[in-house]
Amino acid sequence: MWNTRETLSRDAWEEFYQRVMAVLANYRPREAASLDDALPDLRHQFFVERVMPGEGRNGPAHADDLRLY
Known part of the structure; x- marks a missing residue:
């Protein structure tokens, strides 16, 4: 799912x-x-701003980076 x-x-x-x-x-x-x-609001904001836009847009490059990011 992450890559698509x-x-x-x-x-x-x-x-x-x-x-x-x-x-x-x-x-x-x-x-x-x-x-x-x-914290739940911050997680949601992170998802909207960093995960949804896709790779290379100030977000984690792959799923393993979620917590490290």
């Missing part, structure tokens, strides 16, 4: 979103503690 995300159907996007959120669910970056938004 720019051509996913709506249902596939929903499944992809759920998978990415599951990966990030237990990750609590130190930087998030100083921000006003709740």
Whole structure:
């Protein structure tokens, strides 16, 4: 799904979103503690701004980079 995300159907996007959120669910970056938004909101914002646009657009290049990014 990661490599074909720019051509996913709506249902596939929903499944992809759920998978990415599951990966990030237990990750609590130190930087998030100083921000006003709740962690689930920050995860959603990360998905919209960094994962959805696709590779090479200030986002992780592949799925293994999600937590490192």
